[in-house]
Amino acid sequence: MDEQQPAPRVARGPARWLWFVLGTFSLAVGGLGVVVPGLPTTIFLIMAAGCYARSYPRLERWILDLPGVGQMVRDYRAGLGMPRRAKVWAISMIAAACGLSAGLLIDPVAVRLLVAAVGLVGVWFVGWRVPTRERVLGRD
Numbered sequence: 001m002d003e004q005q006p007a008p009r010v011a012r013g014p015a016r017w018l019w020f021v022l023g024t025f026s027l028a029v030g031g032l033g034v035v036v037p038g039l040p041t042t043i044f045l046i047m048a049a050g051c052y053a054r055s056y057p058r059l060e061r062w063i064l065d066l067p068g069v070g071q072m073v074r075d076y077r078a079g080l081g082m083p084r085r086a087k088v089w090a091i092s093m094i095a096a097a098c099g100l101s102a103g104l105l106i107d108p109v110a111v112r113l114l115v116a117a118v119g120l121v122g123v124w125f126v127g128w129r130v131p132t133r134e135r136v137l138g139r140d
Helices: 014-035 042-055 057-064 069-077 084-105 109-129
Strands: none
Touching: 014 042, 042 057, 042 069, 057 069, 084 109
16 A cells, blocks of 8 residues: 555646546536535545646645545545445435435436436445445454
8 A cells, every 4th residue: 555656647738628627527516515415525526636637736736635535535546445434424325315316306217216226336336346444454
């Protein structure tokens, strides 16, 4: 875990602007996730930091220095994943948001099934694909 990955090369020309636009879009969606229940924040900030690393490294550094989420972005990049408490919280929120939406708020059955399926994919991804920080660090 101590190995540093080389920084991605900063793009030039139109590619740089494309990375900047994608980063700004990800940052905006992540900002919405702060106030909209069920919309994740951290994953969009991870994407924004990656895009900014290829366009404007100063903005990447700004995200990495944000209180609270900056440390989570750095941990994810280092392969440490999420703390167990955050995983439990994320899975609970996915289940609550998708369950409420599919159970009460959505009318067409096909859309209910789609929302439930997307929720199950989210639970699977967070629960089994994202490493648990305590396990990675050997503090089971």
